[in-house]
Amino acid sequence: MSASPTSSHPGDQSTGPTRDQIRRWRRYLADEMAEGEIYRVIADRRESPERDILLELAAAEKRHEDHWRMLLGEHAQDPPRPSPHRILLRWLARVFGSVFVLALAQRAESDSPYAQDKHATPAMVADEAIHEEVVRGLASRGREQLAGSFRAAVFGANDGLVSNLALVMGIGATGVSNEVVLFTGIAGLLAGALSMAAGEFVSVRSQRELLEASTPTQITLEAAEHLDLDQNELVLVYRARGMSEADAVHRAQERLGYFTCDCDPSYSAHPDGSQGPVDHSESHQAIGSAWTAGLSSFCFFASGAIIPVLPYLFGMEGLAAVVLSAALVGVALLSTGGVVGLLSGGSPLRRGLRQLFIGFGAAAVTYMLGLLFGTNLA
Known part of the structure; x- marks a missing residue:
């Protein structure tokens, strides 16, 4: 997927890579090998689809590794140790394999030097930018749970x-x-700790209670069959939840049995058109537990x-x-x-x-x- 220095840079054909280039490319090679291993180690602790995504990232790092091996030729033998940052990251991946490692990997991808190196292909530069976003997405789930x-x-x-x-x-x-x-100092410690604990507990509990109070109930399912069709307020329920009048009428008629299925799933409580209580537990996950x-x-x-x-x-x-x-x-x-x-x-x-x-x-x-x-x- 990449060109050799002789084809891209004719002046290199007679002189070959300089000592500085060899040193830099060997460092790139070592870092790419370390990053690929990091993704494989984390993948071993994950399930699909995250595992498949991490293995794809490892495969991309292998392509980058092959690029530097091709440029180095015989100088690719016995590459040096990776950078200290990647050594630490590799060790953390083996020991923890957690959101901390993914956050560190995200930063490592964002610090890629390829954009300033003419011997890195445009595809490799683009890969590193995309890898940062992929790792950001993988790390975001853990961040939400920790938030x-x-x-x-x-x-x-x-x-x-x-x-x-x-x-x-x-x-x-x-x-x-x-x-x-x-x-x-001790009095300040106790007073502050108790105040912080009480304040945080009340804050989180109140936030969850406010969200729960705003969550639509399923009372419409129980009351629908007893409503007066000439003066029913079921449409008002859905309009109060933010629906347009046409959407609210459609949902009301669905609830009253005029439709055997929801013709527009966006009007339904469930995207697949099914009925029953809606689980809103995930929407509260980022808030955390009050205790x-x-x-x-x-x-x-x-x-x-x-x-x-x-x-x-x-x-x-x-x-x-x-x-x-x-x-x-x-x-x-x-x-x-x-x-x-x-x-x-x-x-x-x-x-x-x-x-x-x-x-x-x-x-x-x-x-x-x-x-x-x-x-x-x-």
């Missing part, structure tokens, strides 16, 4: 980190004793809020405790931001730095207020 509890977990952990760091730094900057800072969200918020807020308190738990005080607390929280903020970046297919470093700047910005404000209204640290 509710993961949102609560990330929100809880970051809230615990930032709010308790700001609280500890603000109180610590006033020059009060180590015990006061410690008990203030799961509440418990996740409590645990992750507490796990985040304990970090700023750790130096004080071990007896540190003064500026040293403040600096160590800020450093520990900084590492945690970078980590949580990086995880969000990995799952979203974005840059882990950029997401991590964003979390860090937001957290330290809030803590700096309270620290300055503590210095302003308290006593200066010795």
Whole structure:
């Protein structure tokens, strides 16, 4: 599917590939081999149709591999190790085979250098762009399942980190004793964790109840046979659900038995024209469970809020405790931001730095207020 350098670039015929080209093509070869293996490993843990899709991706990576082997010729022997990113991705695929791996694979496909390399065919460039969208689609299902509890977990952990760091730094900057800072931090941890858990539980439960209240019931099936055909309000039910008058009349006549089947399936509760209750459970999946969200918020807020308190738990005080607390929280903020970046297919470093700047910005404000209204640290 690709041309050799001698046919595409006549100047290469006499000189052959340069050392830099050989080095670059060997790296491409190693990465393509690693990506194909990654897709095959994930496919072994999936069922059709996802398994078939992943194997097709692996076959495409094999075509890219063959392209670089052809260009390299004898230099294709004993290719080097893949890039560190793909080594990590391959290891994660073997151990987990989860949405995290697909999210990482999506990012790997988006970072393809082929668009800037004249020795990669246009088909290969297009393949990499399409592969990113295919992997994005595969990863989206897992992201939807994680969305509710993961949102609560990330929100809880970051809230615990930032709010308790700001609280500890603000109180610590006033020059009060180590015990006061410690008990203030623990009180902030418990109060915040309980507040987060209660708020998240009520929020998710209320959202589910609102959706359930808006879900059409099957009362029309039971009441249809008793309606007065001259003054029936069945058409109004369907018009209230957003149907046009013609569509509502059609559905009403179907319910009243004028049609043995639904002539236009788009008017029916089921696309296949069947009857019975409609399962709306999938529409609530992305919201998550109220208990799961509440418990996740409590645990992750507490796990985040304990970090700023750790130096004080071990007896540190003064500026040293403040600096160590800020450093520990900084590492945690970078980590949580990086995880969000990995799952979203974005840059882990950029997401991590964003979390860090937001957290330290809030803590700096309270620290300055503590210095302003308290006593200066010795």
